[in-house]
Amino acid sequence: MGGPTIRDVARRARVSVTTAARALGGYGYVSVETRQRVREAAAALDYHPNAIARSMIKGRTHTLAVVVSDNANPFFAAVVRGIEDTVLDQQYTVMLCNADEDPRKEAAYLRVIREKRVDGLILSPSGGPLALLRSLLAGGTPVVLVDRRVRGVRTDTVLVDNRAGARAAVGHLLRLGHRRIGIISGPRQVFTARERLAGYVEALRNAGVPVDRRLILEGNFKADSGYALAERMVSLPHRPTAVFTANNLMTLGALLRFKELGVQIPQEMAVVGFDDMPWAPILTPPLTAVAQPSYDLGVAAARLLLQRLRDPRTPAQTVVFQPRLVVRESCGAGRRRAGRR
Amino acid sequence: MGGPTIRDVARRARVSVTTAARALGGYGYVSVETRQRVREAAAALDYHPNAIARSMIKGRTHTLAVVVSDNANPFFAAVVRGIEDTVLDQQYTVMLCNADEDPRKEAAYLRVIREKRVDGLILSPSGGPLALLRSLLAGGTPVVLVDRRVRGVRTDTVLVDNRAGARAAVGHLLRLGHRRIGIISGPRQVFTARERLAGYVEALRNAGVPVDRRLILEGNFKADSGYALAERMVSLPHRPTAVFTANNLMTLGALLRFKELGVQIPQEMAVVGFDDMPWAPILTPPLTAVAQPSYDLGVAAARLLLQRLRDPRTPAQTVVFQPRLVVRESCGAGRRRAGRR
DNA sequence: TCGGATTGAGAAAACGTTTTCAGGAAAGTC
DNA sequence: GACTTTCCTGAAAACGTTTTCTCAATCCGA
Numbered sequence: 001m002g003g004p005t006i007r008d009v010a011r012r013a014r015v016s017v018t019t020a021a022r023a024l025g026g027y028g029y030v031s032v033e034t035r036q037r038v039r040e041a042a043a044a045l046d047y048h049p050n051a052i053a054r055s056m057i058k059g060r061t062h063t064l065a066v067v068v069s070d071n072a073n074p075f076f077a078a079v080v081r082g083i084e085d086t087v088l089d090q091q092y093t094v095m096l097c098n099a100d101e102d103p104r105k106e107a108a109y110l111r112v113i114r115e116k117r118v119d120g121l122i123l124s125p126s127g128g129p130l131a132l133l134r135s136l137l138a139g140g141t142p143v144v145l146v147d148r149r150v151r152g153v154r155t156d157t158v159l160v161d162n163r164a165g166a167r168a169a170v171g172h173l174l175r176l177g178h179r180r181i182g183i184i185s186g187p188r189q190v191f192t193a194r195e196r197l198a199g200y201v202e203a204l205r206n207a208g209v210p211v212d213r214r215l216i217l218e219g220n221f222k223a224d225s226g227y228a229l230a231e232r233m234v235s236l237p238h239r240p241t242a243v244f245t246a247n248n249l250m251t252l253g254a255l256l257r258f259k260e261l262g263v264q265i266p267q268e269m270a271v272v273g274f275d276d277m278p279w280a281p282i283l284t285p286p287l288t289a290v291a292q293p294s295y296d297l298g299v300a301a302a303r304l305l306l307q308r309l310r311d312p313r314t315p316a317q318t319v320v321f322q323p324r325l326v327v328r329e330s331c332g333a334g335r336r337r338a339g340r341r
Numbered sequence: 342m343g344g345p346t347i348r349d350v351a352r353r354a355r356v357s358v359t360t361a362a363r364a365l366g367g368y369g370y371v372s373v374e375t376r377q378r379v380r381e382a383a384a385a386l387d388y389h390p391n392a393i394a395r396s397m398i399k400g401r402t403h404t405l406a407v408v409v410s411d412n413a414n415p416f417f418a419a420v421v422r423g424i425e426d427t428v429l430d431q432q433y434t435v436m437l438c439n440a441d442e443d444p445r446k447e448a449a450y451l452r453v454i455r456e457k458r459v460d461g462l463i464l465s466p467s468g469g470p471l472a473l474l475r476s477l478l479a480g481g482t483p484v485v486l487v488d489r490r491v492r493g494v495r496t497d498t499v500l501v502d503n504r505a506g507a508r509a510a511v512g513h514l515l516r517l518g519h520r521r522i523g524i525i526s527g528p529r530q531v532f533t534a535r536e537r538l539a540g541y542v543e544a545l546r547n548a549g550v551p552v553d554r555r556l557i558l559e560g561n562f563k564a565d566s567g568y569a570l571a572e573r574m575v576s577l578p579h580r581p582t583a584v585f586t587a588n589n590l591m592t593l594g595a596l597l598r599f600k601e602l603g604v605q606i607p608q609e610m611a612v613v614g615f616d617d618m619p620w621a622p623i624l625t626p627p628l629t630a631v632a633q634p635s636y637d638l639g640v641a642a643a644r645l646l647l648q649r650l651r652d653p654r655t656p657a658q659t660v661v662f663q664p665r666l667v668v669r670e671s672c673g674a675g676r677r678r679a680g681r682r
Numbered sequence: 683t684c685g686g687a688t689t690g691a692g693a694a695a696a697c698g699t700t701t702t703c704a705g706g707a708a709a710g711t712c
Numbered sequence: 713g714a715c716t717t718t719c720c721t722g723a724a725a726a727c728g729t730t731t732t733c734t735c736a737a738t739c740c741g742a
Contacts, residue, residue, distance in 0.1 A: 028721095056727045
């Protein structure tokens with residue numbers, strides 16, 4: 001079982017374990033010939049140091065945990081990718097956890113994250129109880145929140161200005177003359193869903209348009225609910241002329257249902273989505289959407305974490321990215337160039 | 342620093358470390374009151390066992406590594422998700438590695454995977470040198486290959502029948518009467534790219550259509566090359582009437598460029614892509630594509646790995662999934678229902 | 683009452699590193 | 713030539729668990 005240990009290497013090089021460790025670790029004094037001999041022994045045995053044992057004594061695992069709701073959602077996939085890329089330079093490894101917006105799953109993950117003595121955590125919180133998160137922080141594990149905020153815990157946080165994004169989207173519809181504007185919103189317990197809904201309401205209020213609660217449909221941030229609610233939206237008694245879909249997957253579902261039902265976009269229904277996607281420009285008509293810098297969110301979160309790992313006493317920071325409305329033609333706006341890509 | 346250890350718990354419960362370990366671990370004989378006392382002490386101290394130390398003596402880390410080229414590619418995102426879901430039941434945790442088709446990056450990852458004494462590995466090999474992979478296997482680490490095969494190593498492997506998929510795609514075009522069919526192919530060193538190209542060639546040969554090398558354009562499996570090569574394709578002296586794009590991202594790029602150039606699909610150019618995507622049915626016209634069971638690939642790979650972890654002597658298996666051609670309208674085939682979803 | 687299970691608990695070893703302590707040899711300084 | 717510094721090496725402790733090994737007390741049947 002278990003490959004060669006440094007003891008085997010030492011024996012083969014006719015040297016003490018200490019010396020072997022020094023030769024391979026490249027610290028302390030070791031004569032040139034000894035180092036050479038040890039290296040050869042290690043190579044001959046195909047020796048690879050045991051990082052577990054090293055972690056044991058060093059107290060660091062060089063592992064970071066990333067907890068998101070679903071890495072198959074392109075948004076989080078990009079965030080994760082940004083984190084991984086950034087963290088790789090510093091030789092950290094990423095443990096990926098999908099919590100599926102389920103507080104129990106999240107809690108289970110936080111527990112093993114703590115037990116495995118991960119060096120740091122990047123978390124997109126589901127909105128469940130905070131006891132474990134607090135305990136983790138109290139235990140000294142650095143935590144960075146990404147995409148979602150949590151009240152009452154002091155941590156680095158990286159956000160997108162979801163309200164501003166939603167305001168821009170709905171404002172765009174208002175400027176084009178729409179007055180009955182529906183929203184396919186996300187689940188109430190999710191921070192970004194609440195914020196986007198708030199932005200939607202703000203935009204209407206600012207324009208003096210009354211908010212009609214019947215036009216607010218709550219989905220689950222997945223394609224199936226976008227699909228179902230799109231149908232609900234068009235079969236409403238006093239059907240809206242425009243809809244704001246609050247995340248990428250629900251936009252997808254809604255567009256599919258609209259197409260199946262033969263709803264003309266933008267003539268019968270204008271559509272603006274939150275989160276721009278690579279396929280948005282190839283639709284007919286091309287989709288107007290709020291673009292978020294998802295990859296950069298990950299990069300920023302990773303940077304904050306790395307900084308805190310270097311110096312644990314840096315005060316908590318919050319970084320807010322501004323989203324950008326990418327106007328295409330799905331709301332009836334005049335034709336434009338496809339925009340930079 | 343470092344939270345409470347089992348020694349602290351033992352002290353507080355006025356009991357030996359051994360007994361504390363037994364009480365918390367739930368093995369051996371411990372009286373009911375003692376167990377109770379130890380549990381209370383652990384709770385009071387917010388004690389969480391150190392998995393590193395446990396790994397040290399048990400020789401298992403309960404961590405699996407997943408190496409793919411890019412988890413931001415929806416295909417791999419789904420594979421990874423399938424793996425994670427499957428493996429979670431057995432309390433395994435996933436270490437995610439993006440190798441970017443770069444053998445050096447892959448090698449670096451394999452090294453730390455070995456040093457961290459990961460219990461098993463699911464790898465989508467980049468096609469680089471195999472020394473490290475062999476060494477890992479020789480060291481007793483179970484490995485499952487996913488999506489891509491490697492010659493000369495005995496491992497469990499989970500594949501899609503890429504040739505059959507490509508033959509189906511190109512066969513479809515041929516049946517519709519196309520004779521000049523181009524391919525935007527993937528990088529030669531990648532297994533799936535070679536297989537899909539082979540399937541393309543086979544389909545043409547089977548139909549007695551000569552293979553014109555000028556219609557074979559090699560991309561990099563990313564959107565930018567699809568974009569660039571789409572333009573090359575339409576500006577060819579004797580322009581093809583149809584194109585087979587060999588992966589999801591290149592399809593995306595190509596479709597964008599075709600749209601910008603005003604190339605009518607399918608009238609001026611029929612398009613069939615490899616890898617069906619959720620946005621395929623909402624395009625105009627809806628995209629015909631070869632669907633791969635990406636999530637199930639991950640599930641199957643994870644199952645094979647778990648099985649081997651349970652019993653290391655099970656003979657190596659290869660699981661091959663059949664892809665499925667989803668006919669929509671981008672090749673000019675008659676209109677159909679949007680298909681089940 | 684004796685002897686073997688059964689139950690409960692602790693001391694010490696083990697896992698594979700790194701770090702601390704310590705000591706000897708060579709080289710430089712006064 | 714005595715003393716310090718520099719260079720090289722090794723023994724042992726430490727990290728926090730789990731796993732033997734022991735040992736004592738209680739229980740049970742003969």
